[in-house]
Amino acid sequence: MGGSVSCCISPRESPKNHRIELELEECPFTAEDVSEDTGTYLQHISDRELPDELAHEANPSDHPRATTLFLNKSQTDVREKRKSNYMNNVSPGLVMRKYSSCSTIFLDDSTVSQPNLKNTIKCVALAIYYHIKNRDSSRTLDIFDEKKHPLSRQKVADDYFAVNPEHKLIYRFIRTLFSSAQLTAECAIVTLVYLERLLTYAELDICPSNWKRLVLGAILLASKVWDDQAVWNVDYCQILKDIAVEDMNEMERHFLELLQFNINVPGSVYAKYYFDLRSLADDNNFGFLLEPLSNKRAQKLEVSHFVTCLHVFLTGLRRCLQAISRLCEDRYKNLSKTCLRKSLSADNLGAVKSTKAILS
Template identity: 80%
Template sequence: MAEANPSDHPRASTLFLNKSQTDVREKRKSNYMNHTSPGLLTKKYSSCSTIFIDDSTVSQPNLKSTIKCVALAIYYHIKNRDSNRSLDIFDEKKHPLSREKVPDDYSVVDPEHKLIYRFIRTLFSSAQLTAECAIVTLVYLERLLTYAEMDICPCNWKRIVLGAILLASKVWDDQAVWNVDYCQILKDITVEDMNEMERHFLELLQFNINVPASVYAKYYFDLRSLADDNNLSFPLEPLSNKRAQKLEAISRLCEDKYKDLSKSAMRRSISADNLVGIKNAQAVLS
């Protein structure tokens, strides 16, 4: 199981991207059969007068776009799930997040992408979490599903997402958001419930909260692929003079670092050649 787990190994395909491919292929087939375009092209192209750049990077992702993509990944997880395996601790009927009555069809009606996005956005906005935290949230969510051999479905998605966000915010962000802080956001949930859910989440993860840089990068780029497949574009901003000067300064800094590294490597190479020459000379004299 460990070798095939995408949340642990950088070469294993992410679950959410695999889940989305069925829908993507159907959309492309439908567009081809009906001779329709996939939609309006909203991508901006550079010109002689204006250059557009994508400010979202693997180290500093765009917050809004990343949350949208994570919500879409969860949407595909729910929509294309294999079954409805769950645990009581994540069941919203048994552990409601609000005092409002849980609908009778809560376990059979799949949530729309917009609903999932609003739920995540509210938590991230209120707790002032970062885009990197959203990516780690998705890593923990997929790790939970594989380790615990369960599915994210209509009856449990909110509590699973909440548990993953809670854990990711504590592990990733420098200023952790504590359980009592989430109780201020979700007014009707108790600290005891949050603590119990967090304990179960950690146990089901086998206390494996490490996210290698290679795994994080894979999830980031797969989320970007998901965005492209679903016409969710990351924002492009025109290159201003101030931004251009900043990029030039960064490039010069990197160039200087590479020059220093190159000089160090050359010195080590020369030293090694000299050492080999000395040893050869000693061997001849002896």
């Protein structure tokens, strides 16, 4: 009554007009869409914040259904290569690719549980290369700037922030760290997950001025989270001899704070990054080497699959036992409190004095 959209029907008002007014009242559009004379304000759908679950799905490093950032950035170059090959009548190399048949099965030696180290590092370096080449801006922080925090005594070039590094340079930098620290291929995939999570959380970009320190910080964290025998920061100082351990510790602290201390990598996210890296390799025509499946390789894959399943089973069993242990501990505490209350009430019975009967 008295509002801009009334809910009461006058005797002269038709039911059709009343239904239209009710539909306008429930419609989530702006005030201009409802009426120009009402003066009411309804929030537009574009001004609303995304729910937490939708915002969570938009981050590929946290949700398995979101497409990885590096695969999106590489599609521009992939489309240009395909267009150029089509215009010049150049074969994309599919004729040289081996396909399985009824008599022969071609497989590579890389699996999601045991990736090939060399090929994985190449793919991760290529993903970082596309991040740098197809970046939208050059947002960075001083802690990751190579000019302000150099990794070696060699003089940094004056145009260090404008020259994009080649894929080979990125690959050699990562390969040196992984070879000297004896890190695994799984650690390389986790490194890429942490990099893209940092870019999303802190709203940064991988650019020529910060890519080395960003990659180093992600490797530091991934090696400690993934490997059972983590490499200490002082060990990396022996690899990069001109960097101080205090600088490395400070960089690691900033990296963790920008990640909001979220270092969890679900198995589904890890698998998504692994298969997207394989897609990236296929798009750039340096796919994994395929070989015929022999009895020896089949037995090796079977053992590898069995070990992976056993590891998953033992991990789930350990978590179940931990949950049961916590549940039993909580019940024991509640039972102890209940017994304690009952014992106290029984002790107080002795303090109750009997009343004397009065005979009249």
